[in-house]
Amino acid sequence: MNLTVHGIGRLLTMSGAPLRAAAVVIRNGRVAWTGPESDLPRDAPPARLDVAGACVVPGFVDAHTHLLYAGVRREEFAARLAGRAYDGGGIATTVTATAAATDAELLDLASGRAALALSHGTTTMEVKSGYGLTVESELRLLRLADELRTRTPIGLEVTYLGAHVVPPGRDRGEYVDEVVATLPAAVVAGARWCDVFCDEGVFTVEEARRILTAAREAGLGLRLHAEEIAPTGAAGLAAELGCASADHLEHVSTEDARAMAAAGVVGVLLPTVTFSLRSGAWTHAGVLRAAGVELALATDCNPGTSWCESMPYAVQLACLAMGLSVDEAFRAATLGAAHSLRRADIGHLAVGARGDLAVLNAEHEADVVAHLGGAAVTSTVVGGEVRWMS
Numbered sequence: 353m354n355l356t357v358h359g360i361g362r363l364l365t366m367s368g369a370p371l372r373a374a375a376v377v378i379r380n381g382r383v384a385w386t387g388p389e390s391d392l393p394r395d396a397p398p399a400r401l402d403v404a405g406a407c408v409v410p411g412f413v414d415a416h417t418h419l420l421y422a423g424v425r426r427e428e429f430a431a432r433l434a435g436r437a438y439d440g441g442g443i444a445t446t447v448t449a450t451a452a453a454t455d456a457e458l459l460d461l462a463s464g465r466a467a468l469a470l471s472h473g474t475t476t477m478e479v480k481s482g483y484g485l486t487v488e489s490e491l492r493l494l495r496l497a498d499e500l501r502t503r504t505p506i507g508l509e510v511t512y513l514g515a516h517v518v519p520p521g522r523d524r525g526e527y528v529d530e531v532v533a534t535l536p537a538a539v540v541a542g543a544r545w546c547d548v549f550c551d552e553g554v555f556t557v558e559e560a561r562r563i564l565t566a567a568r569e570a571g572l573g574l575r576l577h578a579e580e581i582a583p584t585g586a587a588g589l590a591a592e593l594g595c596a597s598a599d600h601l602e603h604v605s606t607e608d609a610r611a612m613a614a615a616g617v618v619g620v621l622l623p624t625v626t627f628s629l630r631s632g633a634w635t636h637a638g639v640l641r642a643a644g645v646e647l648a649l650a651t652d653c654n655p656g657t658s659w660c661e662s663m664p665y666a667v668q669l670a671c672l673a674m675g676l677s678v679d680e681a682f683r684a685a686t687l688g689a690a691h692s693l694r695r696a697d698i699g700h701l702a703v704g705a706r707g708d709l710a711v712l713n714a715e716h717e718a719d720v721v722a723h724l725g726g727a728a729v730t731s732t733v734v735g736g737e738v739r740w741m742s
């Protein structure tokens with residue numbers, strides 16, 4: 353809980369200009385001081401982490417994951433590589449595998465993924481339900497997400513995504529009613545957020561409006577899977593409802609992007625999805641940037657469209673494929689993502705913030721972007737404790 357991190361060659365606090373030859377003092381899990389190491393307070397904690405000239409950044413905040421699932425989607429992936437259409441894959445495959453797994457198996461799988469994310473510098477992660485699609489199984493996933501807190505040092509933000517797809521064979525109106533009716537129980541099970549997959553072939557803007565309006569009344573914060581598959585106006589809905597985030601946004605219009613900016617909706621970019629799907633949708637970041645939307649980055653960790661736990665990898669793709677600058681990408685992966693979760697205490701290293709940081713395997717953050725296939729992080733500190741070290 354008390355730690356002095358020193359020998360920092362370059363320190364990004366996200367609350368001021370980068371510092372050189374710096375140190376960070378963490379007391380009781382919170383940042384108590386940052387500055388040049390030559391000015392290190394005499395009473396700095398004796399527990400020391402010497403990072404030997406490395407670059408240190410705030411711990412990454414992964415603003416969008418589907419961490420709780422079982423099974424792989426190998427056939428679907430092979431079909432994608434071969435350019436073949438594949439019938440029978442998708443979310444339903446993962447729902448079946450997740451239903452067949454025991455609670456202990458799901459927790460083992462999710463905590464393994466969280467451990468990998470921690471080794472890539474993630475210190476806070478959003479985790480959605482959504483592979484249950486019945487009241488009982490969605491609540492089971494929310495309870496497991498809550499229990500996952502005891503299995504990882506990563507801070508978790510839990511989201512109810514009962515409206516992930518319309519379950520095969522169900523009447524959609526009845527299913528929307530059921531999702532709405534489950535909202536109070538989702539709160540009790542530990543959810544802080546509600547999300548809807550609002551897109552072509554999934555839930556309509558009208559259905560999403562109904563679910564999210566009820567979610568707000570139930571006390572949940574609002575997020576939205578928007579405009580991934582086709583232009584639907586979902587981003588405009590996110591602006592209308594004042595959602596904390598709209599995520600994906602490949603088909604966002606300039607007008608809706610402007611509405612998002614005016615309403616303070618953070619745009620969550622998921623470049624690993626574009627890469628994994630081979631969709632070539634790289635241009636929306638520019639539309640959002642031009643409209644003045646605050647950007648966040650996330651992995652969208654899931655078995656179908658983005659099997660990825662690494663935020664540095666998302667940062668690399670955001671820069672090299674999506675066209676963000678290194679500054680923009682690191683800000684989006686830390687401060688922007690924290691804002692998408694309406695958290696003031698993470699994503700930066702100002703005094704009072706949580707003592708969460710990642711020590712990069714580089715003297716400068718740009719080297720982590722340029723170095724393809726390298727290990728990006730050598731240590732991860734959560735709440736002033738070294739929780740991972742290479």
Ligand SMILES: [Zn+2]
Pocket residue numbers: 416417418577652
């Ligand atoms: Zn997603």
